[in-house]
Amino acid sequence: KAGVTQTPRYLIKTRGQQVTLSCSPISGHRSVSWYQQTPGQGLQFLFEYFSETQRNKGNFPGRFSGRQFSNSRSEMNVSTLELGDSALYLCASSSAPSSYNSPLHFGNGTRLTVT
Amino acid sequence: GQQLNQSPQSMFIQEGEDVSMNCTSSSIFNTWLWYKQDPGEGPVLLIALYKAGELTSNGRLTAQFGITRKDSFLNISASIPSDVGIYFCAGFQGGSEKLVFGKGMKLTVNP
Numbered sequence: 135k136a137g138v139t140q141t142p143r144y145l146i147k148t149r150g151q152q153v154t155l156s157c158s159p160i161s162g163h164r165s166v167s168w169y170q171q172t173p174g175q176g177l178q179f180l181f182e183y184f185s186e187t188q189r190n191k192g193n194f195p196g197r198f199s200g201r202q203f204s205n206s207r208s209e210m211n212v213s214t215l216e217l218g219d220s221a222l223y224l225c226a227s228s229s230a231p232s233s234y235n236s237p238l239h240f241g242n243g244t245r246l247t248v249t
Numbered sequence: 250g251q252q253l254n255q256s257p258q259s260m261f262i263q264e265g266e267d268v269s270m271n272c273t274s275s276s277i278f279n280t281w282l283w284y285k286q287d288p289g290e291g292p293v294l295l296i297a298l299y300k301a302g303e304l305t306s307n308g309r310l311t312a313q314f315g316i317t318r319k320d321s322f323l324n325i326s327a328s329i330p331s332d333v334g335i336y337f338c339a340g341f342q343g344g345s346e347k348l349v350f351g352k353g354m355k356l357t358v359n360p
Contacts, residue, residue: 138291167348176252177292177337177350190347224291237282238348240291 136161138241140225146247152213155244159206159227165189166208167238168200171222180223183208184231212246220248255338255351263359266328270354272338273320281314281321282339286353292337296323318343328358 139158147153159166168180179192183202200210206227212219222243230236254273262268272281280299284292296307298314298321305312312323321340325332338351 169350176352177339179347179349182346192347226291237294237297240293242290 138225138227138239140223140241140244142244143242144245144247146249147215148249149215149217151215152211153215153246154209154211155223155225155246157208157210157225157227157241159208159225160239163227163229163239164206165228165231165236166202166206167226167228168208168210169224169226170194171224171243172220177224180210189231215248217248219246221246253338253340253349253351255354257354258352259355259357261357261359262328264328264330267324267326268328268332268356269322269324270336270338271320271322272340272351274340274342275319277318277343278321278340279318279343280341281312282348283310283312283321283323284337284339284350286335286337288334295336325356328356330358330360332356333358 141156165184167182170178181200182190186202197213202208222245224240224243226238226240228236228238256271282297283295285295286292296305296312301314301318302316303314309326335353335355337353339348
């Protein structure tokens, strides 16, 4: 069974640009969560989707958005990039509507560098 | 937002030694989880705890859900070089479905 797949693995963007990251969950998993990981703040929850609906959202500005498709694949978008957006973005999937009810399985992340 | 206080932040130990790490919060948590992250990879779930006082083992790993529901600890016995990595505690605060993570403890094991 394939794990959570995130593409691309690495991205370099400049300030003001926008970026789209992709996540394919484990087959059969319908819940996808996104996290930002930085050395200073650690792992911060961005949002969680189930069946194409956003169920929970973290405390990030509106420049961070996401969506989930009917095949459970998810994308997150960051517009007007800032230097502070440089981070490892992790996607995780679970089988239940909420990660509260079933363990999260993480992908290996997308390393975003904003210059 | 709500943070979990994880200590220590790093540890250097000799192969074969035991290691303990702790996670505390000022709020009550309903679930405690322990993850390990290897370089270049995402976190992997090690142990999940769902009841206050629960003590759970997974091989050489043992974790407990504190009685007050505000803390948890993880022990690793007889460490080996592949235990190297960053260990995170995480949990669901009462009434919330948002998973909160500690800042991690970097473990180095000297052969």
